[in-house]
Amino acid sequence: MTTVLPNVTLIAAVGRNGIIGDGLTMPWHISEDLKFFKRTTMGHPMVMGRRTFDSMGALPGRRSVVVTRQADWSAPGVEVAHSLPDALALVADDEQVFVVGGGEIYRQAMAYAARLLVTEVDQSPEGSVTFPPIDAADWAETAREERSGFAWVTYERRG
Ligand SMILES: NC(=O)c1ccc[n+]([C@@H]2O[C@H](COP(=O)([O-])OP(=O)(O)OC[C@H]3O[C@@H](n4cnc5c(N)ncnc54)[C@H](OP(=O)(O)O)[C@@H]3O)[C@@H](O)[C@H]2O)c1
Structure with a gap:
């Protein structure tokens, strides 16, 4: 059974139809949301799939842990893990960790x-x-800030 980790937050921008990307890039460019992403994640480790890393690279001011099945994969400035539990173990001592995508990793x-x-x-x-x-049986919406064209919504795990 999977143990919920209190320090793990998923952060994502999601269309009304659930879409987050086409496999290469994001479907939109919302600068206000990119600024929100930056100020929210700054100083905290980020865990991401290798494809998401390919689309955005290592971001300054944040540890990047990249999950890949490729035994010999590496990139400058990032830490590599070969499973999601291994990635989360690398950042277990940080009080707040952000999982930043993509679809395979969010899932x-x-x-x-x-x-x-x-x-x-x-x-x-x-x-x-x-x-x-x-x-909704697992997640309670605890905050919502409406903006023009999007809303920032916080969900917390029930129980
Ligand atoms: N809207 C948003 O907020 C947002 C955020 C992030 C990304 N995105 C979008 O999402 C898309 C990318 O998502 P994606 O689902 O295609 O890929 P992804 O989740 O970013 O990465 C998938 C890769 O992660 C590795 N991986 C996955 N599960 C693993 C496991 N259990 N053990 C070891 N390695 C594992 C594999 O890498 P290897 O192939 O190297 O083995 C796999 O190919 C892009 O379009 C991107 O722009 C959107």
């Missing part, structure tokens, strides 16, 4: 997360990569 990390920070984007873009469903 696996949701079971560990205590909190979700979801930017609900008021668009239904084309794409192939989705955020996993947020089951």
